Amino acid sequence: MGVVLLVSAALLTVAAVLVVVRMTVGPTILDRSMALDVLMSVMVCAVALKSIQREETWSLPMLLVLAMVGFVGAVSIARFASGTEDEEARDDDDAREGEER
Template sequence: MTVVLAVVLTVLLSVAALLALIRMYRGPSLLDRVIAADLLLATMIGAVGAEAAVNRHATSLPVLVVVSLLGFVGSVALVRFAVREES
């Protein structure tokens, strides 16, 4: 059962990451690319969290917290930059 769960999680997260990469490449505006980057980061956080849950260890929790905060701060900074450019 664990192997099936790991395969299903891998497929779903891979599809989500691929779609985010496509949106980053084809995005018509900067904000579309920023949202796609956030989605890719959230997918990566989900993958690390799923790996920790499947292997039953909590050693990657500090990494998840740091990457989440980095993604949040980066998104806020890029949106503030984009708003300043439009004004």
């Protein structure tokens, strides 16, 4: 079991280094946001690996929170990068402008 954990930790470290390089080199914001999402996944895997190593279960809620933060962050960046608003938000803005006139 120790060898598997050691190899897994080494692979996660290599993945994290490659992702950080991609975040710094990435020519567009979408490349950087994708790298950030992958880095969040690597962090979740690292916390899970540490939890397995120590045979503890208290970090499982932290894994859930990290996964949710990663998802919300990726969706927020994708929505920001697309440059479009939600149709409901536009309709609300149009309705407010109509009331002001």
